[in-house]
Amino acid sequence: MASYEGASWRNSMRVRFDFSNLLAGVVGDENGVSEQALRGLTGQAAAAAKWLQQLRAGGKAEWLDLPYQREITERVVAAGEAIAQRCDTFVVLGIGGSALGAIALQIALHHPFYNQLGPEQRGHRPRIYVLDNVDPDFVAGALDLLDLKHTVFNVVTKSGSTSETMAQLAIVRERLQSAVGSVAAEQIVATTDPSQGDLRTLAEREGYRIFDIPPTVGGRFSVLSPVGLLPAAVSGVDVNALLAGAAEADRYCRDDDLFDNPALLSAASLYLLDQQGKRITVMMPYSQRLCGVADWFRQLWAESLGKIKMVDGTVRHIGLTPVTALGVTDQHSQVQLYMDGPSDKVIIFLGVDRFDRTLKIPSTKLGLASLDYLGGHSLNELINAERLATTVALTANGRPNYTILLPEVNAFTVGQVLYTLEVQTALIGKLLGIDPFNQPGVEAGKAATYALMGRKGYEAEAKRIAKQMGGNRWIL
Amino acid sequence: MASYEGASWRNSMRVRFDFSNLLAGVVGDENGVSEQALRGLTGQAAAAAKWLQQLRAGGKAEWLDLPYQREITERVVAAGEAIAQRCDTFVVLGIGGSALGAIALQIALHHPFYNQLGPEQRGHRPRIYVLDNVDPDFVAGALDLLDLKHTVFNVVTKSGSTSETMAQLAIVRERLQSAVGSVAAEQIVATTDPSQGDLRTLAEREGYRIFDIPPTVGGRFSVLSPVGLLPAAVSGVDVNALLAGAAEADRYCRDDDLFDNPALLSAASLYLLDQQGKRITVMMPYSQRLCGVADWFRQLWAESLGKIKMVDGTVRHIGLTPVTALGVTDQHSQVQLYMDGPSDKVIIFLGVDRFDRTLKIPSTKLGLASLDYLGGHSLNELINAERLATTVALTANGRPNYTILLPEVNAFTVGQVLYTLEVQTALIGKLLGIDPFNQPGVEAGKAATYALMGRKGYEAEAKRIAKQMGGNRWIL
Numbered sequence: 038m039a040s041y042e043g044a045s046w047r048n049s050m051r052v053r054f055d056f057s058n059l060l061a062g063v064v065g066d067e068n069g070v071s072e073q074a075l076r077g078l079t080g081q082a083a084a085a086a087k088w089l090q091q092l093r094a095g096g097k098a099e100w101l102d103l104p105y106q107r108e109i110t111e112r113v114v115a116a117g118e119a120i121a122q123r124c125d126t127f128v129v130l131g132i133g134g135s136a137l138g139a140i141a142l143q144i145a146l147h148h149p150f151y152n153q154l155g156p157e158q159r160g161h162r163p164r165i166y167v168l169d170n171v172d173p174d175f176v177a178g179a180l181d182l183l184d185l186k187h188t189v190f191n192v193v194t195k196s197g198s199t200s201e202t203m204a205q206l207a208i209v210r211e212r213l214q215s216a217v218g219s220v221a222a223e224q225i226v227a228t229t230d231p232s233q234g235d236l237r238t239l240a241e242r243e244g245y246r247i248f249d250i251p252p253t254v255g256g257r258f259s260v261l262s263p264v265g266l267l268p269a270a271v272s273g274v275d276v277n278a279l280l281a282g283a284a285e286a287d288r289y290c291r292d293d294d295l296f297d298n299p300a301l302l303s304a305a306s307l308y309l310l311d312q313q314g315k316r317i318t319v320m321m322p323y324s325q326r327l328c329g330v331a332d333w334f335r336q337l338w339a340e341s342l343g344k345i346k347m348v349d350g351t352v353r354h355i356g357l358t359p360v361t362a363l364g365v366t367d368q369h370s371q372v373q374l375y376m377d378g379p380s381d382k383v384i385i386f387l388g389v390d391r392f393d394r395t396l397k398i399p400s401t402k403l404g405l406a407s408l409d410y411l412g413g414h415s416l417n418e419l420i421n422a423e424r425l426a427t428t429v430a431l432t433a434n435g436r437p438n439y440t441i442l443l444p445e446v447n448a449f450t451v452g453q454v455l456y457t458l459e460v461q462t463a464l465i466g467k468l469l470g471i472d473p474f475n476q477p478g479v480e481a482g483k484a485a486t487y488a489l490m491g492r493k494g495y496e497a498e499a500k501r502i503a504k505q506m507g508g509n510r511w512i513l
Numbered sequence: 514m515a516s517y518e519g520a521s522w523r524n525s526m527r528v529r530f531d532f533s534n535l536l537a538g539v540v541g542d543e544n545g546v547s548e549q550a551l552r553g554l555t556g557q558a559a560a561a562a563k564w565l566q567q568l569r570a571g572g573k574a575e576w577l578d579l580p581y582q583r584e585i586t587e588r589v590v591a592a593g594e595a596i597a598q599r600c601d602t603f604v605v606l607g608i609g610g611s612a613l614g615a616i617a618l619q620i621a622l623h624h625p626f627y628n629q630l631g632p633e634q635r636g637h638r639p640r641i642y643v644l645d646n647v648d649p650d651f652v653a654g655a656l657d658l659l660d661l662k663h664t665v666f667n668v669v670t671k672s673g674s675t676s677e678t679m680a681q682l683a684i685v686r687e688r689l690q691s692a693v694g695s696v697a698a699e700q701i702v703a704t705t706d707p708s709q710g711d712l713r714t715l716a717e718r719e720g721y722r723i724f725d726i727p728p729t730v731g732g733r734f735s736v737l738s739p740v741g742l743l744p745a746a747v748s749g750v751d752v753n754a755l756l757a758g759a760a761e762a763d764r765y766c767r768d769d770d771l772f773d774n775p776a777l778l779s780a781a782s783l784y785l786l787d788q789q790g791k792r793i794t795v796m797m798p799y800s801q802r803l804c805g806v807a808d809w810f811r812q813l814w815a816e817s818l819g820k821i822k823m824v825d826g827t828v829r830h831i832g833l834t835p836v837t838a839l840g841v842t843d844q845h846s847q848v849q850l851y852m853d854g855p856s857d858k859v860i861i862f863l864g865v866d867r868f869d870r871t872l873k874i875p876s877t878k879l880g881l882a883s884l885d886y887l888g889g890h891s892l893n894e895l896i897n898a899e900r901l902a903t904t905v906a907l908t909a910n911g912r913p914n915y916t917i918l919l920p921e922v923n924a925f926t927v928g929q930v931l932y933t934l935e936v937q938t939a940l941i942g943k944l945l946g947i948d949p950f951n952q953p954g955v956e957a958g959k960a961a962t963y964a965l966m967g968r969k970g971y972e973a974e975a976k977r978i979a980k981q982m983g984g985n986r987w988i989l
Contacts, residue, residue, distance in 0.1 A: 054989045063984070133845025149654035153629060158657075170842045171899075173892040174922075175801035177870035178625035181634075198883030201841060204874045204895055207884060211875040235881040256845075289989070299989040316855060317793070317834060325651035336846035343850025356854025358793060360836055365677060366646045368958060369609025369732075370812035374819025376954035378832025379792060394653035398680050399687040405711040407674030408683060410968040416649040419680055419966065423647075426961030429978050433957065446650075478852035481909065482844060485902030490895065492886040502905050508539070513530045513765070513775040 041281045041449045051285070052453040054299035055440040058432045059306050059383075068380060068435040070309045075295065075302075078468075082305045083293040085467040089460070090291060099251040100258035100459065104283035104452075109249075110276060113263050116246065117270025120226070121162050124189040127271045128179070129167040130205040131193035131264070134256020135228075136169035137333040138265035138455075139193075143167075144329035145451050146274045162273045163189070171201045176208075185216035189271075191226045193264055195250050197234020200486065206236075228263050255474055257337045258459055261452075275448045282452025290460040300457050303439070304464035307383060310437060311357055311469070315383050318357045319375065322387035323364035323424040326446050330387070331361040334458050341462045341473040348470055355471050365423045372427060376434050384431060384438040387454070388424050391445050392417050517757040517925045527761070528929040530775035531916040534908045535782050535859070544856060544911045546785045551771065551778075554944075558781045559769040561943040565936070566767060575727040576734035576935065580759035580928070585725075586752060589739050592722065593746025596702070597638050600665040603747045604655070605643040606681040607669030607740070610732020611704075612645035613809040614741035614931075619643075620805035621927050622750045638749045639665070647677045652684075661692035665747075667702045669740055671726050673710020676962065682712075704739050731950055733813045734935055737928075751924045758928025766936040776933050779915070780940035783859060786913060787833055787945070791859050794833045795851065798863035799840035799900040802922050806863070807837040810934050817938045817949040824946055831947050841899045848903060852910050860907060860914040863930070864900050867921050868893050 040046040061069035092098040120127060129139050143165055148154055152164045166179055190209050194202045206225075213221035227240035231249035240247050248263035259265065261283055266276050292298035295305050307318065318338060320331040343356035362371045364386070375382060398419070400412030411419070431438050441457075443450040466473025488498035516522040537545035568574040596603060605615050619641055624630055628640045642655055666685050670678045682701075689697035703716035707725035716723050724739035735741065737759055742752050768774035771781050783794065794814060796807040819832035838847045840862070851858060874895070876888030887895070907914055917933075919926040942949025964974035 055986060056989065057984070057987045060987065132842060136842075137846070148657070149651045150658055153658060170801050170839065171892045171896050172799075172801040172841075173868045173870045173872040173896070175625045176892060177872050181624070182626055182629060200883070200887065200895065200899075203884045204887050204890075204892060207874050207877050207887060208872060208892075235883045239879065239881060239884070297989070302989060316857070323648075325646050325648040336843075339847045339850040339854075343852075343854030345853035354853065354855045356850050358836065358850060358854070358857070360834065363646065365648075366608060366612075367812075368955065370613070371815045372958060373952045373954040374815040374832050374834060376819075376957065377821035377830065378815075378819030378834070379830045381792070381834070392649045394649045396649040396653050396684060398683050401683055403715065405715060407676070407711045408679045408715070410963070410966065411676065411680050411683060414680075414966060416647045416652060416680060416684075419676065419962075420647050420649070422965035423676075423958070423962050425978075425982075426958050426965055429961045429981055430957035433981060476849045478849040479844065481852065481906040482848060482899070482902050485905045486895075486899050487886070489898035489902055490886065490890060502901075505905055505909060506901075508533070510531060511533045511536065513532065513773070513778060 041278045047285060047449075050444050050447070050449050052444070052450055052457070053442045054303070055442060056302060056306065058428065058438045059310075064432055064437050065435045067313065068437050070306045074309050075305060078305050078309065079295060081468060082295040082301050082464075085304070085464045086291065086293045086298065086301055088467055089463055097253050098463070100254045100261070101287070103254070103261035104280045104287060104456070109263065110266065110280060113248065113266045114270050114276060116226070117267060120189050120271050121273070124163050124224070125156070125187045126183055127163040127165050127189050127191065127268065128183070129165070129191045129193060129268055130202050130209065131167065131191075132169045132199060132201045133336060134259055135193035135195070135199070135202065135264055136167045137329075137336050138260025139268040140167050140169070141260065141329035141333040141455075142265055142269045142274055142279070142451070143272065145326045145446055146269070146448055147272060149325060151272075160273055163271060165268055165272050167268070168205055171204060176205065180212070185213055189224050189226065191228060191267060192236060193228040194234070194236055195230055195256050195259070197229045197236035197238075200483075203235070226267070228267065257340055260333065260455055278448035279452040282449035283456035285449070286453040286456035286460070290457055300460040301464055304461045304468060306439075307357065308465050308468040310383050315381055315437065316357050317360055317382040319360045319362055319382050319384040320387070321362040321364050321367065321384055323420055324387060324389045324392070324446060325363065327387050327389075328361070328363050330451065330454060331363075333455070335359040335361050337458060337462050340476050341466055342469065342471065343478070344471040345478065346471070348472055355469050364427065365420055368423065368427060375431060375436060380436065382436065384436065386424060386428060386438060386440040388421065388440050388442045389446055390442065393446070517754045523761060523925075526920050526923070526925050528920075528926055528933070529918045530779070531918060532778060532782065534904060534914045534916075535786075540908055540913050541911045543789065544913050546782045546913075550785050551781060554781050554785065555771060557944060558771040558777050558940075561780070561940045562767065562769045562774065562777055564943055565939055573729050574939070576730045576737070577763070579730070579737035580756040580763060580932070585739065586742065586756060589724065589742045590746050590752060592702075593743060596665050596747050597749070600639050600700070601632070601663045602659055603639040603641050603665050603667065603744065604659070605641070605667045605669060605744050606678050606685065607643065607667075608645045608675060608677045609812060610735055611669035611671070611675070611678065611740055612643045613805075613812050614736025615744040616643050616645070617736065617805035617809040617931070618741055618745045618750055618755070618927070619748065621802045621922055622745070622924055623748060625801060627748075636749055639747060641744055641748050643744070644681055647680060652681065656688070661689055665700050665702065667704060667743060668712060669704040670710070670712055671706055671732050671735070673705045673712035673714075676959075679711070702743070704743065733816055736809065736931055754924035755928040758925035759932035761925070762929040762932035762936075766933055776936040777940055780937045780944060782915075783833065784941050784944040786859050791857055791913065792833050793836055793858040795836045795838055795858050795860040796863070797838040797840050797843065797860055799896055800863060800865045800868070800922060801839065803863050803865070804837070804839050806927065806930060807839070809931070811835040811837050813934060813938050816952050817942055818945065818947065819954070820947040821954065822947070824948055831945050840903065841896055844899065844903060851907060851912060856912065858912065860912065862900060862904060862914060862916040864897065864916050864918045865922055866918065869922070
């Protein structure tokens, strides 16, 4: 994989975007985007692209520059190697944007049952767990698996105050202190804001190793910061190839011309289709290894675009609802709905040309029609035939869709996909007229949680909740 | 868990349905259901309930009677014990309805990292894998984990001809024959139609053990048949308690009066809210162990309700789009959208009163506000406070939601939930005027797959596809 420095390998690993099945000429005027509508949007689209690059130039969108942070990357890689040598298990304590990127990289770039392999099959790399929930059955179950003497914990929270993560930290910190005493701090790594927050304070006070999340890199745009890179490096992912892939995408995602920039073209198309009532965005990888990328995208898309207030101050409920599905599995779960149900969706397929493994289907010749025709083919052919077949059937039914095609699933191609989707999300946010970088709607729930947990200063909120819930309940 | 025969235990394990936050009086007229609208629907609802029980009486909805199939259950339990004793790994080959029920039961009723535990911690039960995809990296990865001499495969397909499952069977059958020779057939169990299909033919010819799926039990309604029960029994789930829970639900889900029947009341409410433009159904368990139930429901809901044709023959695109989210995890991914985005959703929460494990958060007293207020509480309190907080915040924002509350996650309560959701799905299908039991929309994709795989008889389809895909492609 060091070959990402060679131009011809890079070119052969270029991710392609096939937009054909979005066109009105293909799926019908009601269901597709017309070239005319796109041409009408070129000015607005160019303005969005310029806005983003200006934000970047002004230091307000540092996530766009993460592919080029050499010094930090070197530090992450070195730390990853050191950590890998001293522990057999690496546990991320984080949730949402502090977890989904790390999970996506693990699933995409390792053996599908990585944690179940023996140390040799894992290349003597640690097992990796991400504890992104506070369900006590889940967290206690994970703790069952750990030998605390040989476990390193990576606590990740940008604000340094996320309830779920801080609660986990309190539990783990105490257990580590019991298990290993004063060296506990050496087994905790904090990834957080460079200058503020309770985690920062604690980490400095107790001497944890610390990685910074740059100030204008929000959680859902942080996968290429130490948030995603450190767990990847610990488990042996080639993070330089990942970043090289992102840099490759940066080259094709900064163009002002929507007909040359796949991120801008998808943003513009999905924006137009939203106006035609297609407000559900399905991401359906035909690769088990890309299902974590789809989950990561789900947060990026939902939290960035689901907004009540426009940038100009008017109040409107905006947002596209992301749905993840997995090919071929969910053909047997969701495709009936996508084919025949309401025409309210755009489907983004992720396809893979070449899988890492090949599995031939033996010739059976048993006189059984449903078995014999498969003989001599491979699962590789079958999954891609099914992807094409689903595309073809949906298209024939007037259901708009497009395909992001990866030559292979590797760090370089995954880096391209992640970066492109981030840019696309920011750009459609601009087209929709909202701020894709905030998330004001989660504050009410946080305040209610504080009130229900009896936190000081939230007594009035607790009273309000008691009143709200105090009416007649209707329970069967 | 044998106590499910005692009335007081059963009563303490009754699942509750809190519909309060669906009411127009609570979330506003535009967003909720009025008592008046529900009263206006009582006749239609009663007719739907009668229709379903008549189908049942006529032997056309055998899935409703699965809780009472004692003889089959005894055979499944005995086979489960025998299989558990002779192998260390049990692998289900199945997809869609042949996989999702088994997965839901495994996740809900076992340790969250069951397959990673040692044999003793698993009660000397086999590891369980469900291969519900044909991704070669995934399937080959799973095969890496197996010692074929000690593995039993359960091939599950109702039709006996599902491409993905038959392809896997061909691969596994050949490998088993190489590994163990003529006794390979003893390590394959077929679950399929009682009288027809290629899998039936092969199983009879080669002498596999066979379990039947009753003719009027479709894949997505088959979790309480041997499809779901056998993998559960092998791994030591108390299937009698599961079925007793389903029977308990049968008691409260057959009433004609929607105000007494939670399945009918949810069906009626979601039907009314669909007409008010709320066509997305989110299922959000606040329990990691119930995320498989949500995925299982996603198929049930999508495939049953996403239809183009009404029962009366008119053509309309009907369907509610299911979305799964996981509390608290997806508060950090989806809740911003649910709060502020378009008001097009109804959210079904699954809550759990008592978790199996308790995790206390130690008192830290470090002078760090975000950490110290949590001390002395437990993760158990935190997850439920967050569930209530999210409910409260969404309700205050006029977002309709209801909660299915399990006293505990156990076989008896999970049985109730599965059965109730099946009945609810059938009933809303009737209210919507569609056939909830067919899935005509997936045929086009199947035919296209056959054509692309070169199956005989699909040459014309192959030409049609070549023509469809032969236009100008628009690829960046």
